[in-house]
Amino acid sequence: MSTASAATATRNDAGPSSLEVSLFCLREWLKSAAPYLNLLGIVGFIFLWYLLTEKLKVPWFNKLPGPVGVYGEWVSPDPSYGISLYTPEYYQHIVTSIWRVLQAFFLATFLGVPVGLMMGWKKTFKDYTFPLLETLRPIPMLAWVPLSILMWPGREASIIFLTFLGSFFATVLNTLLGVESIDEVYFRAAHSLGAKPRHVFLKVILPGALPFIFTGLQISMGFAWFSLVAGEMLAGEYGLGYLIWNSFIMVQYPVIVIAMVTLGVIGWLSSALIRLVGNRLMQWKVREEIR
Amino acid sequence: MNTAEALSVPAPRGQISIRNVSKVYDPEGARVLAVDNCSMEIAAGEFCVVVGPSGCGKTTLLNAIAGFHGITSGEILLDGKLLCGPGKTPPPGSDRIVVFQNGALFPWYSVLENVTFGPVVQGVMPEREARDRARELLSQMGLEGIESNYPSEISSGMRRRVEIARAMMTDPSVLLLDEPFRAMDALTKTVVHQFLLDVYDRSNKTIFFITHDLEEAIFLGSKVYIMTTRPARIKTVLDVDIPRPRDFRVLSSAKYIKLKKECIEAVHEEALKAFKAGEREMA
Known part of the structure; x- marks a missing residue:
């Protein structure tokens, strides 16, 4: 009889679902001043930009495209420089860049997370790899451009390689830090409860490092976009980085700003997506925070 | 109906002999004697x-039994078998479960997943059965309704009880408790004390409990070893002949006060x- 009552109790007292938790957080956020301040910050910036460039035409700024001009170009069905929301080229650049970042980012994640976990788990492996990592990591991505072009056939592969490199080091380092952040007591507890090495890996190291891994993935996504644009500016034929550089050469300044804002929005969305996945996987962390 | 076998032990086991154990820590050649000839x-079930x-070295003794580190001389036997001696450190195992000072429930697992961790990793029963057993055990221990909560969502007193339940799930020979109620307020302490006494009365496991709180020691223990300050030696052994089951009324009994x-x-x-x-800190 105790089993039956326990089972009912579980069903009734089960905590809120993750959707309920998310909705609760959203409602709380809308009730606070934060979203309105956020909006005000952005609007204020655009207004300042408008004042400097189009209204007052301050020296230094008068060569720059202003927000009204950029917006007009962006939503024009017949843009003067060939790039707007209505032209397929715009989307081709976006899709090309996103596709490159995705390939590089997933490659970096699928290689970087296991490498980082291994480095944290096996000291010998860390001894082999850590100094190497710490020497390669600070090399700026731009320094890799020549070798990357020499190493890979075609532009596509070298751009993806550059993007991958930027992403990879951040992922490895954060994963390693994640493993090292796990309190020794959880390893002792796991051993004491009879866990074998694979259990320690899957049930302690992996979930324990997850918060750091996801912080790392957000950073690595940022690096990926950074390296991508650098790569595309030098070797691209399509892509937002290429678009920016090409528009500069062709004196199509509003397009530069369109591409920049597009990069900003996509970059922001991509790290928001990572946060979302992270929260989904780490309900325990989310619930700890809303407490 | 068959109520959790984890709580009913047929043959007493978990007899520990600690014989002339010493432990020297030797970081950078500075020989620090932590435990001196203890x-x-x-007895089984004591x-x-x-x-x-x-800091007197009592945790050192517990860690040696648990298998977290070795000893310098002497030997520790569990049920007559050599567990620990110079050059022999046993791997930590589920026959000697430790409940830690600051708690070690995995924060990324729910209460139920924590409690089933032992049996699942040991592969002694299918996950489904482990879950059923865990629910049964938790409800016997008065912990129903929190199975799907994460440790961060329950009180510290609850967390400690869940940790003891997790230890009991693996049916250990010995329960090693390392100042488990150290950071708790007085009210929570009375609840967890009662809980531990209930668990002990029902299971008759050997319990090796470390504390610096004298009142806690006399209230809970059958035998109280009072250690000297570092290096840890046994200063006095006290037989606490207060009958069981005990409850908070013991604390005001003449016998308790006399022993204290x-x-x-x-x-x-x-x-x-x-x-x-x-x-x-003082005892």
């Missing part, structure tokens, strides 16, 4: 409490020594 005979000033008086002086002397030696 001997204890702990509730043994070790009291001593913080008896050993308070012994402890005070050590506390003073420890204080003079620059230790931070």
Whole structure:
């Protein structure tokens, strides 16, 4: 009889679902001043930009495209420089860049997370790899451009390689830090409860490092976009980085700003997506925070 | 109906012999004697409490039994078999479960997943059965309704009880508790004390309990070892012949007060020594 009552109790007292938790957080956020301040910050910036460039035409700024001009170009069905929301080229650049970042980012994640976990788990492996990592990591991505072009056939592969490199080091380092952040007591507890090495890996190291891994993935996504644009500016034929550089050469300044804002929005969305996945996987962390 | 076998033990096991155990820590050649020639005979099913000033080396003894590190000389036997000697450190195992000072429930697992962790990793029963058993055990222990909560969502007193439930799930020979109620307020402590006493009365497991709290020691234990300040030696052994089951009323009984008086002086002397030696906390 105790089993039956326990089972009912579980069903009734089960905590809120993750959707309920998310909705609760959203409602709380809308009730606070934060979203309105956020909006005000952005609007204020655009207004300042408008004042400097189009209204007052301050020296230094008068060569720059202003927000009204950029917006007009962006939503024009017949843009003067060939790039707007209505032209397929715009989307081709976006899709090309996103596709490159995705390939590089997933490659970096699928290689970087296991490498980082291994480095944290096996000291010998860390001894082999850590100094190497710490020497390669600070090399700026731009320094890799020549070798990357020499190493890979075609532009596509070298751009993806550059993007991958930027992403990879951040992922490895954060994963390693994640493993090292796990309190020794959880390893002792796991051993004491009879866990074998694979259990320690899957049930302690992996979930324990997850918060750091996801912080790392957000950073690595940022690096990926950074390296991508650098790569595309030098070797691209399509892509937002290429678009920016090409528009500069062709004196199509509003397009530069369109591409920049597009990069900003996509970059922001991509790290928001990572946060979302992270929260989904780490309900325990989310619930700890809303407490 | 068959109520959790984890709580009913047929043959008593978990007899521990600690014989002339010493432990020297040797970081960078500075030989620090942590435990000095300690001997204890702990009967199967005995509730043994070790009291001593913080940092006196009592945790060293517990860690040796748990298998977290070795000893320098002497030997520790579990049920007549050599567990630990110079050059022999047993791997930590589920026959000697540790409940840690600051708690070690996995924060990324729900209460139920924590409690089933032992049986699942040991592969002694399918996950489904482990879950059923865990629910049964939790409800027997008065912990129903929190199965799907994460440790961060329940109170510290609850967390400690869940941790004891997790330990009991693997049916250990010995339960090793390392100052488990250290950071708790007085009210929570009375609840978890009662809980531990209930668990002990029902399971009759050998319990090796470390604390610096003398009242806790006498209230819970059958035998109380009072340790000296570092290096840890046994100063006094106290038989606590207060009958079980015990509850909070024991705390105001004449016998309890008499026992407390008896050993308070012994402890005070050590506390003073420890204080003079620059230790931070007292028993």
